[in-house]
Amino acid sequence: MAAIELNGVTKRFEDDEGLFDSLLPSSEPDTVTAVDDLSFSVAEGEVFGFLGPNGAGKSTTINMLLDFVRPTGGSVRVLGHDAQAESVAVRRRTGVLPEGYEVYDRLTGREHVEFAIESKEADDDPDELLSRVGLAPDEADRRAGGYSKGMSQRLALAMALAGSPDLLVLDEPSSGLDPAGAREMRDIVRAEADRGATVFFSSHVLAQVEAVCDRVGIMRDGRLIAEDTIEGLRDRVDAEATLRIDVDGDADLDAVRALDGVSSVETDGDRLVVGCTDDAKTRVIEAVEVGGATVADFETDSASLEDIFLAYTEGDDPADESEVAA
Numbered sequence: 443m444a445a446i447e448l449n450g451v452t453k454r455f456e457d458d459e460g461l462f463d464s465l466l467p468s469s470e471p472d473t474v475t476a477v478d479d480l481s482f483s484v485a486e487g488e489v490f491g492f493l494g495p496n497g498a499g500k501s502t503t504i505n506m507l508l509d510f511v512r513p514t515g516g517s518v519r520v521l522g523h524d525a526q527a528e529s530v531a532v533r534r535r536t537g538v539l540p541e542g543y544e545v546y547d548r549l550t551g552r553e554h555v556e557f558a559i560e561s562k563e564a565d566d567d568p569d570e571l572l573s574r575v576g577l578a579p580d581e582a583d584r585r586a587g588g589y590s591k592g593m594s595q596r597l598a599l600a601m602a603l604a605g606s607p608d609l610l611v612l613d614e615p616s617s618g619l620d621p622a623g624a625r626e627m628r629d630i631v632r633a634e635a636d637r638g639a640t641v642f643f644s645s646h647v648l649a650q651v652e653a654v655c656d657r658v659g660i661m662r663d664g665r666l667i668a669e670d671t672i673e674g675l676r677d678r679v680d681a682e683a684t685l686r687i688d689v690d691g692d693a694d695l696d697a698v699r700a701l702d703g704v705s706s707v708e709t710d711g712d713r714l715v716v717g718c719t720d721d722a723k724t725r726v727i728e729a730v731e732v733g734g735a736t737v738a739d740f741e742t743d744s745a746s747l748e749d750i751f752l753a754y755t756e757g758d759d760p761a762d763e764s765e766v767a768a
């Protein structure tokens with residue numbers, strides 16, 4: 443059974459609170475299609491990265507998983523339950539770290555976690571959860587109103603972990619975290635997946651996503667334009683790689699420049715620095731050797747998730763939208 447399953451989900455908002463609407467009573471309300479016929483699924487135990495530029499429809503989708511927003515059409519199933527009709531059952535088994543979680547100023551950190559444990563009817567030790575997210579006992583005893591952004595974020599993560607949920611929904615989890623906090627968060631995500639939880643992870647911090655996610659989905663204008671492992675996406679976008687070759691002898695630079703997939707060739711002493719697509723790398727090495735020089739050594743930098751993300755979300759879609767890869 444899939445942990446998350448969306449089928450043909452659409453969400454249109456009526457944007458009827460515009461500045462001039464009260465002055466123009468006869469005008470039709472505008473509608474915004476936040477999510478447009480969206481279908482995808484996330485397997486149990488998977489860490490799924492949900493990406494997309496601002497306004498792509500990520501938060502709206504997350505809100506539909508949790509029944510904070512109702513779809514205009516289509517069906518949403520979470521942990522085998524209908525997300526609308528059985529939202530209580532979904533929330534009981536789901537830990538949520540909402541974007542920009544606001545603490546209750548007067549409650550201490552520990553009281554927040556105790557509250558989360560009670561609402562899940564769980565029996566976790568609050569101190570254990572707090573220490574897991576790196577909040578020291580003296581910090582846990584302070585009122586959360588005085589917490590820094592990163593401390594609030596750690597607290598929200600401890601609350602999401604209460605009751606060992608089957609599904610963790612993390613919306614921008616590393617926002618405000620220092621590098622140590624970001625690493626701890628990654629370790630927690632992996633540990634949760636190892637115990638069998640599914641993690642649905644939305645973030646603009648692509649290095650973080652690359653480090654923890656088994657698979658990613660990229661949203662654009664309310665639609666999922668790509669869904670695959672990072673390796674799979676890398677293969678498909680022809681994103682630029684850099685090839686650095688240490689050469690003995692004179693390479694035929696013009697022959698390398700003329701190759702398909704090569705966009706730049708520069709020299710740095712005995713080193714050739716070639717900008718090319720992933721699949722052109724072997725052709726470049728061959729062309730250097732055929733030209734009479736010897737390849738002493740070489741190294742490559744593959745396209746980062748950031749390069750891949752930009753290739754999908756800027757300009758024309760690199761993949762035919764009707765052919766979203768599974």
Ligand SMILES: Nc1ncnc2c1ncn2[C@@H]1O[C@H](COP(=O)(O)OP(=O)(O)OP(=O)(O)O)[C@@H](O)[C@H]1O
Binds near residue numbers: 499
């Ligand atoms: N309550 C609402 N009323 C009207 N329009 C809305 C509402 N919520 C979202 N939208 C619109 O739906 C679209 C998708 O918004 P959404 O918040 O889901 O994007 P997002 O991918 O989460 O963006 P971000 O990365 O900025 O958080 C945007 O055009 C947004 O303005």
